[in-house]
Amino acid sequence: MQLRQKLRRFAKWAGLVVCALIVAVTVATLWCAVECDLPRLSVTLKAGGVYAFWVNPPYENPGPHGWAVNRSTPALELIPDFSVMRDRNGQGVYHATIPLCLLLVVVSVPTALLWRSDRRSRPGCCTRCGYNLTGNVSGVCPECGHKAWSAKHNRAPT
Numbered sequence: 001m002q003l004r005q006k007l008r009r010f011a012k013w014a015g016l017v018v019c020a021l022i023v024a025v026t027v028a029t030l031w032c033a034v035e036c037d038l039p040r041l042s043v044t045l046k047a048g049g050v051y052a053f054w055v056n057p058p059y060e061n062p063g064p065h066g067w068a069v070n071r072s073t074p075a076l077e078l079i080p081d082f083s084v085m086r087d088r089n090g091q092g093v094y095h096a097t098i099p100l101c102l103l104l105v106v107v108s109v110p111t112a113l114l115w116r117s118d119r120r121s122r123p124g125c126c127t128r129c130g131y132n133l134t135g136n137v138s139g140v141c142p143e144c145g146h147k148a149w150s151a152k153h154n155r156a157p158t
Contacts, residue, residue, distance in 0.1 A: 008114060015111030019104060026100040033072040037065050049077030049099045056092045076101075 026048045033046035044051040081097040124134050131143035141148050 008118070012111065012114045012118070015107055015114065019108050019111060022100055022104045022107065026104070029072070029100070030074045030076065031072065033070045035068045035070065037068070039065065046072045047075040047077045048101065049097055052094075052096045052098075054094050056094070 025045065029045050029048055033044055035042070035044045035046075040056075041052065041054040043053075077097060077099045078101060079097070080099060080102060081095070083095045085093045085095075087093055122130070125132055126141040126144060126146055126148055128146040129141065129144040131141050133141060133148055136142070136148065139148055140146070
């Protein structure tokens with residue numbers, strides 16, 4: 001198998017696994033929230049979305065840092081958001097909301113295209129349009145004009 005084929009195969013399966021993980025995390029975050037608080041950054045997975053809040057330059061956050069898992073009310077975040085604010089000291093306060101369904105679309109579209117491009121045509125059909133070539137002796141598809149098989153082999157595909 002060539003390197004390009006191996007990479008395509010890996011990308012197909014990796015995309016499928018990532019899509020499954022995004023769906024699983026989206027469903028899980030409908031009932032629980034996972035939070036990670038650091039001195040400069042706070043990231044929360046909840047309501048089917050990723051919420052990030054960060055401050056530049058960093059400030060002293062007196063609260064506890066680390067991971068926390070909490071219950072949340074079932075809801076679904078569908079609208080992305082990004083905002084920038086300045087506080088009285090001139091510090092930049094940034095907030096971003098990214099719905100996991102948006103990430104699912106970004107990952108699933110190329111994955112679906114990879115899976116679709118590797119489909120094999122049915123035996124006895126045109127490889128380009130899928131037209132049934134049973135009984136065709138010319139070697140050319142009457143539907144799309146694609147050369148169905150090599151003339152030197154002088155036989156229809158089986």
